[in-house]
Amino acid sequence: MALPSKGRLAEPALALVRDAGLELEVGERRLFTPCRNFPLDVLFVRANDIPEHVRDGIVDLGITGTDLIEESGLPLKRGPKLGFGACRLQVAVPAQGAVARLEDLAGARVATSHPRLTLAHFERRGVAVRLVAVAGSVEVTPLLGVADAIGDLVSSGSTLAANGLRPVETILDSEAELVLAPNGRAATSELVETVQLMLASVTDGRRKRYVMMNAPTESLAAIRDLLPGLASPTVMPLAQPEMVAIHVAVDVNQVWAVLARLREVGATSILVLPVEQLLQ
Numbered sequence: 001m002a003l004p005s006k007g008r009l010a011e012p013a014l015a016l017v018r019d020a021g022l023e024l025e026v027g028e029r030r031l032f033t034p035c036r037n038f039p040l041d042v043l044f045v046r047a048n049d050i051p052e053h054v055r056d057g058i059v060d061l062g063i064t065g066t067d068l069i070e071e072s073g074l075p076l077k078r079g080p081k082l083g084f085g086a087c088r089l090q091v092a093v094p095a096q097g098a099v100a101r102l103e104d105l106a107g108a109r110v111a112t113s114h115p116r117l118t119l120a121h122f123e124r125r126g127v128a129v130r131l132v133a134v135a136g137s138v139e140v141t142p143l144l145g146v147a148d149a150i151g152d153l154v155s156s157g158s159t160l161a162a163n164g165l166r167p168v169e170t171i172l173d174s175e176a177e178l179v180l181a182p183n184g185r186a187a188t189s190e191l192v193e194t195v196q197l198m199l200a201s202v203t204d205g206r207r208k209r210y211v212m213m214n215a216p217t218e219s220l221a222a223i224r225d226l227l228p229g230l231a232s233p234t235v236m237p238l239a240q241p242e243m244v245a246i247h248v249a250v251d252v253n254q255v256w257a258v259l260a261r262l263r264e265v266g267a268t269s270i271l272v273l274p275v276e277q278l279l280q
């Protein structure tokens, strides 16, 4: 499996692999590390080389960004999205300029490290531009007079703002993904499937919290109403008569909205625990 050796995806990718229970050599980051408790070798390479390594069969699977997979144009099999490295490939222009729409950029010079995706976007919209391919620091090119606009990755937007730029349009939403060879080797396919399952169980677990509470039996219906769309909660009798313990997995984004209301309908001793892994 290939993991990004540096950059924004490196640390969270390694953390995901470790959280899935795969033990890698701790400490120094080497080019190649065998896994201690699973028949898997990890290769640390640049995130933008990973699609090609997967295509060439150097690795059976890898973790990299949607933007890099799409920019490679390679016919790879896509695994689950992994819940980190979220960003957008956006067209941006100098904040003070007159450009309001993509069409206003006809004839402009557009700097990007994603030439394939950026050009395809302008072409789809029938706007002819001149691409300036750069390897990094895309956001400074308008300031240097090298380009009139950029196609660059943005997460919070603060780097754009700091460079006097504003977004015009989003080309692509990106996130870290698992990527697999389209025709994987039969000899390793079962292992690949297991790794995929282990990683997906961590990302699914991170999207949930395990909520435990005590409540009067008569509150059960109201509590169920507060937890829509969930599999039926576990309900267990307590030593105290007419009281039950309720355990349920709640969507991480709903937890805070749900907690206060659970208390209102009679739940007490509410515990919220992380879910390390979840297999559905």
Ligand code: AMP
Pocket: 006, 007, 008, 009, 047, 064, 065, 066, 067, 068, 085, 086, 087, 153, 154, 155, 156, 174, 175, 176
């Ligand atoms: P890096 O190696 O740090 O240049 O970035 C590698 C990958 O991290 C990119 O190709 C994206 O998939 C992802 N990424 C996530 N957020 C950002 C961001 N704000 N800027 C650049 N890359 C990002």
